[in-house]
Amino acid sequence: FDVSVWELFWPLLTGATLVLARPGGQRDPGYLAGLIRAEGVSTVHFVPSMLSVFLDDPAAVAGAAGLTRVVCSGEALPHELQRRFFERLPGVELHNLYGPTEAAVDVTYWQCRPDGGDTVPIGRPIANMRTHVLDRRLAEVPLGVTGELFLEGVGLADGYHGRPELTAERFIEHTGPDGIVRRLYRTGDLARHRPDGALEYAGRTDHQLKIRGSRVEPGEIEAVLAEHPGVRDCAVLPRSERLVGYFVPELAAPETASAPEPGELARHARERLPEYMVPSAWVCLTALPLTANGKLDRAALPDPDPAGLRGGVEPTPPRDALETRL
Numbered sequence: 001f002d003v004s005v006w007e008l009f010w011p012l013l014t015g016a017t018l019v020l021a022r023p024g025g026q027r028d029p030g031y032l033a034g035l036i037r038a039e040g041v042s043t044v045h046f047v048p049s050m051l052s053v054f055l056d057d058p059a060a061v062a063g064a065a066g067l068t069r070v071v072c073s074g075e076a077l078p079h080e081l082q083r084r085f086f087e088r089l090p091g092v093e094l095h096n097l098y099g100p101t102e103a104a105v106d107v108t109y110w111q112c113r114p115d116g117g118d119t120v121p122i123g124r125p126i127a128n129m130r131t132h133v134l135d136r137r138l139a140e141v142p143l144g145v146t147g148e149l150f151l152e153g154v155g156l157a158d159g160y161h162g163r164p165e166l167t168a169e170r171f172i173e174h175t176g177p178d179g180i181v182r183r184l185y186r187t188g189d190l191a192r193h194r195p196d197g198a199l200e201y202a203g204r205t206d207h208q209l210k211i212r213g214s215r216v217e218p219g220e221i222e223a224v225l226a227e228h229p230g231v232r233d234c235a236v237l238p239r240s241e242r243l244v245g246y247f248v249p250e251l252a253a254p255e256t257a258s259a260p261e262p263g264e265l266a267r268h269a270r271e272r273l274p275e276y277m278v279p280s281a282w283v284c285l286t287a288l289p290l291t292a293n294g295k296l297d298r299a300a301l302p303d304p305d306p307a308g309l310r311g312g313v314e315p316t317p318p319r320d321a322l323e324t325r326l
Helices: 004-013 029-039 048-055 058-063 079-088 164-170 218-226 262-270 321-325
Strands: 043-046 069-072 093-098 108-111 129-134 147-153 171-175 181-193 199-204 209-211 214-216 231-239 242-249 281-284
Touching: 029 048, 029 058, 043 048, 048 058, 048 069, 048 079, 048 231, 079 093, 079 218, 079 231, 129 181, 164 171, 164 181, 199 218, 214 218, 218 231, 218 242, 218 262, 242 262, 262 281
Parallel strands: 043 069, 069 093, 242 281
Antiparallel strands: 093 108, 129 147, 147 181, 171 181, 181 199, 209 214, 231 242
């Protein structure tokens, strides 16, 4: 796993002790809390999905009181998860990192703040690396405009071993406005610059789809749903030409009255998104499925119940005799 490079060498370079969890231990919050307490661990690294599971265990959070720093990478860090983190581990630093294997793992960083706005940026590039947000013509986009993220710098790999075609596709020679030719890596990730220059992650180009002829990025919908106070985790997936919204209630108990109704979530999304980006089916889960590495397993998300495909919208009664017959 690529992130193990800095996980192994960073502690050794700084004179710290490296503590290894047992195989599979990263999926057990109680075990991790015990290990943190027993070994006096000050810094841990989590995939956001696993951090969410850890924060949902009160005993684990209490056992991690000695932490001073938590690092997140591997997935987008939701704002709601950042809020829960600072609420349950006040005084502990939270750092959001971004980067692909092809650029020697992490290439941007951001130290999260409780008052840092309604999104969690991936931040700014580390030393000796540069980021470029380009449009389809490979021109730099203005501030606030979403484009594809390209990387430049000493961290770039030489290419893919034995795969020259893929290397030529992903590692390109690009002439910038200054006339200088640079070697860039095409990440396949979407991003935009905030007014302060920090980068915001906006999803994957290969997750984009077309609904009713309009291009849709599920990550943008997920960010809006995550703003709802009754939603702890969420995901959006296309199913048979329709968008399905998966959500975990704040208390992870679909049978309780505290779980938001699909109609409420649909109204929340409709107030903030164009109609074609509002999911037309909803599935309430107790937890999102995760892979062995702790990332969201989209392939394991269930199909929606055919009885609940109205998208949270009550049916309109027939207006005349013809509609009644139909």
